[in-house]
Amino acid sequence: METQTDLTLDEIIKKNLNPAQLEEYNRIHYGTKNLDTLRLTDDLTSKCKEKGIDIAAYSFPAGKEELREARKVKIGLIQHSIILPTDKSVTEQRNAIFRKVSELIDIAASAGVQILCLQETWSMPFFLCTGEKERWSEFAESAEDGPSTRFLRKIAEENKMVIISPILENDNGTWWNTAVVIDENGNYMGKHRKNHLPSVGSFSEIGFYDPGNMGHAVFDTKYAKIAVNICYGRHHALNWLMFGLNGAEIVFNPAATISEFGESFWGIEARNAAIANNYFTCSINRVGTEVFTVMTDFKAKKTVSRTYYGSSYITAPNGCRTPALSRVKDGLLVGELDLNLCRQVKDQWGFNMTSRLDMYATELAHATNK
Numbered sequence: 001m002e003t004q005t006d007l008t009l010d011e012i013i014k015k016n017l018n019p020a021q022l023e024e025y026n027r028i029h030y031g032t033k034n035l036d037t038l039r040l041t042d043d044l045t046s047k048c049k050e051k052g053i054d055i056a057a058y059s060f061p062a063g064k065e066e067l068r069e070a071r072k073v074k075i076g077l078i079q080h081s082i083i084l085p086t087d088k089s090v091t092e093q094r095n096a097i098f099r100k101v102s103e104l105i106d107i108a109a110s111a112g113v114q115i116l117c118l119q120e121t122w123s124m125p126f127f128l129c130t131g132e133k134e135r136w137s138e139f140a141e142s143a144e145d146g147p148s149t150r151f152l153r154k155i156a157e158e159n160k161m162v163i164i165s166p167i168l169e170n171d172n173g174t175w176w177n178t179a180v181v182i183d184e185n186g187n188y189m190g191k192h193r194k195n196h197l198p199s200v201g202s203f204s205e206i207g208f209y210d211p212g213n214m215g216h217a218v219f220d221t222k223y224a225k226i227a228v229n230i231c232y233g234r235h236h237a238l239n240w241l242m243f244g245l246n247g248a249e250i251v252f253n254p255a256a257t258i259s260e261f262g263e264s265f266w267g268i269e270a271r272n273a274a275i276a277n278n279y280f281t282c283s284i285n286r287v288g289t290e291v292f293t294v295m296t297d298f299k300a301k302k303t304v305s306r307t308y309y310g311s312s313y314i315t316a317p318n319g320c321r322t323p324a325l326s327r328v329k330d331g332l333l334v335g336e337l338d339l340n341l342c343r344q345v346k347d348q349w350g351f352n353m354t355s356r357l358d359m360y361a362t363e364l365a366h367a368t369n370k
Ligand code: BAL
Pocket: 120, 198, 203, 231, 232, 233, 255, 256, 257, 258, 261
């Protein structure tokens, strides 16, 4: 039974406006003159309905150009819950997630997805909000050849799909919050490590892994130039800026975040980054409730429970965004992006030309030398 809090803002609006009001709302709020619904096959739609998977697909057309062909790419964002209780073995929990994600990626492949992004530390329960390491430390794995990378490399090759796999990396005893990029031939392409770590309320991740030391990599994949801004990095405008300056056309923001931790920011920050940096942004958040029994000061036990609100969405460089996926269901959001839109918006608005980066570089150097 769906409760009121299960509904996204989009679903509440849709339920309460008449068609004319809804059209005007979408025009002003989403800029939907640049967003078309992408048709999915009846078979895919009914399969997802039967399995309770929220699937949606949109296309972001660009203006027709005389000297350049359209550069269309199909991306997919997958949000999902964990399956087994967090007191099961690491292997059982991880394999259960592998089975679920494998099914969701099959659906994405059927929809023609070429670049797929999974959520933050997708192959484990998000124990980084519990303050306890030991119980779940074996979820931390090698970026280059750990279980999650090995599992996805085969799938990437079979489907000619670039896959972004955000994991908890164990690099010879040092942990990082890392996004691995696998190319369409199933080769390990590289990784990005989360630059900004939260220490807010129960989301104090600074005790678990180190701040990223790999800057702002842009991966020149077969389909597009992509980058990954992991979770809390969405709150840092300069983080977004650097990916753009390094040439990203699509920046993925895989997250694991809860309503108490700024849900009202969720629809703003990545959307603003797309507008300010003239690229596409893709926001992915997990769903479901995760319950942990943790030890406090080595004797008492306490229960930690966190509920994630999904709401994954895509924004184009012109600020046009999709409605969000479900707050409670596993989901796949497909976007057909014409990458020509990045330069068209750059040329139209001139944000690059008017950014005055030299001025800010001087002022930032001064401000940080105090
Ligand atoms: N994954 C940490 C919670 C947040 O940054 O929203």
